[in-house]
Amino acid sequence: MAGGAREVLTLQLGHFSGFVGAHWWNQQDAALGLADAPASPGELCPDVLFRAGRTLHGQETYTPRLILMDLKGSLSSLKQEGGQYRDKQLDAAIAWQGKLTTHKEEFHPKNPYLQDFLSAEGVLSSDGVWRVKSIPNGKGHPPPTTVTTPEPLIPNEDSVHVWSDFLRIHLHPRSICMIQNYNHDGEAGRLEAFGQGESVLKEPRYLEELEDRLHFYVEECDFLQGFQILCDLHDGFSGVGTKATELLQDEYSGRGIVTWGLLPSHHSPGDHQKNIYRVLNTAFGLVGLSAHSSLVCPLTLAGSLGLQQEPPVSFPHLLYDATLPFHCSAILATALDTITAPYRLHLSPVSMAHLADMLTFSGRKLGGATPWTPLSACGDPARTHYFAQSVVLRGLDPSCQTSQLTPGMPLPSPLHECSTGEEVLAQYLEQRQPRVRSSSHMLLTPCKVAPPYPYFFSSSLSQQGLVLDGPPTGTVVESIPVLGALCSSSAVCVALRGLAKELTRLDLRRWASFMDAGVEQDDMEEMLQELLSLAQCYSSGNGLMD
16 A cells, blocks of 8 residues: 555445445546646545555556445446456356256346446456556556547436446445345335344344455555445435444444435435335434444435425536436535545545544534535524534635735735635634634645536536636536535534434334334334434533533
């Protein structure tokens, strides 16, 4: 591992987490290409998230340090062992020489976008070995080539059914762990309840498989700082995540465990049972994950965590469809890519544990994303009391960071006295939210939004994602500046109390199927008590910060 990078191991648990993760890894892949540019600031260290390795044929690789769990039927055309390490000759090596019976699953044609990606990145030769371009120094993107490649196809909403339909990067064979007990498609055999998810990692088969993969990745790390978990909250994966974080806490004490609880923004208003299950899973998941994580942050574009439907989050220059996981997950991945930057920096990085400690003092384990457009379904930010926040502003040209007034002119505000962008940001936060514990970072690196990132930008943006002063020019947005904040605030108290109030009104006798999945009445009562205890930690009137 080069340069003493403080490695992070990522776990993705669930299908919507797979959507967010696919966009996340595509953005990391795009950032690797940006890092090869001569003028690149090189602020983020890719070795934090990626690992260097070799295939059986000696080909150098650079793949995510990742373990992901999903259900049978969720991979479409993606092979569980990945594409980069596949060896057709080894596939054919079967020890048993007797009679064989072959059972073939339905063939899934590869998404046209990925066909185009594969033709640009390499070729699968006749011997079944994937020949990829060489990687300089054992890592990073391949060097520029003079060979002309066709313009990439942009995946449209109709062609994206699962997250693997738009994943650009290759995965290590130890990354994908499929749960065969449950189905991704269909109405039967679904992983729909918290108790079912907990039971998955109580089975020796899946527990040992997860432990083996953890040991594989952890043992090759020199300076492991911790684990980041992307976990579905709305279904049974909230139970999987609870058991997984419990395992991490037991086996890797002292390492940071930062958990992002993810929920789709679109619910089915007519499916009452699914909505009840969603709320129950979310509540059990938040309590369970908080018990074993350094920091937990729910992320969603939905307007509410509860049963009451609220309009999804809106942005002035994004024309996204809230019913499409492909769209919603891209926005959440962009937020993640920004607010996780502090523990991925080359210089003066903030460790995961330090970031969590800053936000979770006085028993607070839950955070929320930005105070300007909230992505945690925790209520109105205008009526919120903030305790602590970590703020990142990225992608703003240095000429736009400080005042450009003519010398001698009166200064409109104290911000115009600042000589650097970092000073402007810190001063702005102090003026806006005095007495709030704040940490701020400013990065030159923008967020790349190249395909397969969905194109849902308004025509009033420039190529660099800035609002145009004049009429639309028809340019394609290639990168965007992003302001993101991870906050600890009283909004969490309002959201958790509201969730507990809704659950208290439920007649659990009507939802015996949820309880039959492995949850007892005592578990329900304990969860409600823990939920209210968590809420109390965020009460602005509890004297902790006032």
